[in-house]
Amino acid sequence: MFYEDLSPYAYRDQGDTFFDVTDGMRFASFEPAYDRLNIGWLEAGRSWPSGRAPRNFGRRLLAVIDAQQVNDMLGLHECDLCPTPLPDSHFWQTPRPGDLRASAGTGEIRVPGSPGTVFAAPSLVGHYVLDHRYLPPQPFIEAVLAFDPYGTWQARFPGIRFPWIPEDAVLRHVDDE
Numbered sequence: 001m002f003y004e005d006l007s008p009y010a011y012r013d014q015g016d017t018f019f020d021v022t023d024g025m026r027f028a029s030f031e032p033a034y035d036r037l038n039i040g041w042l043e044a045g046r047s048w049p050s051g052r053a054p055r056n057f058g059r060r061l062l063a064v065i066d067a068q069q070v071n072d073m074l075g076l077h078e079c080d081l082c083p084t085p086l087p088d089s090h091f092w093q094t095p096r097p098g099d100l101r102a103s104a105g106t107g108e109i110r111v112p113g114s115p116g117t118v119f120a121a122p123s124l125v126g127h128y129v130l131d132h133r134y135l136p137p138q139p140f141i142e143a144v145l146a147f148d149p150y151g152t153w154q155a156r157f158p159g160i161r162f163p164w165i166p167e168d169a170v171l172r173h174v175d176d177e
């Protein structure tokens with residue numbers, strides 16, 4: 001699916017669900033009090049900016065991707081900028097030859113922006129930046145460089161690495177459904 005960078009997020013019209021990355025079996029799901037702006041929902045045939053990102057950006061972006069699992073139940077996204085589909089024998093988490101990141105991924109990430117605003121990107125954004133030279137808008141680059149997904153604010157739900165979890169959010173077990 002393609003969404004213009006910085007357009008309002010509408011992929012999932014319910015709230016955001018953050019999975020506990022330490023065990024993947026617990027999650028907090030809530031109606032966000034923040035606005036979500038799309039970043040990096042690329043698609044072949046649509047134009048998107050490319051170029052060299054600042055030093056450290058790729059590394060910091062991957063740290064967020066490794067630290068979060070958001071809306072992870074919506075299935076596997078495959079990169080369609082890559083030249084050919086992968087054969088079924090290729091494990092989806094393994095990068096293609098010459099690539100730094102896998103060209104398929106699940107879920108999304110959230111990066112706090114200005115107060116009340118969060119950037120919403122597919123986890124594949126790391127592959128887009130590192131392997132396709134996608135250059136996201138400057139406000140997103142700055143937000144990633146300023147965001148520490150292992151910040152001290154996460155004491156309440158240590159496995160959920162995002163600061164803007166509402167006070168009334170509860171941690172539930174996948175089995176509870």
Ligand SMILES: [Zn+2]
Pocket residue numbers: 079080081082103127131132
């Ligand atoms: Zn690709």
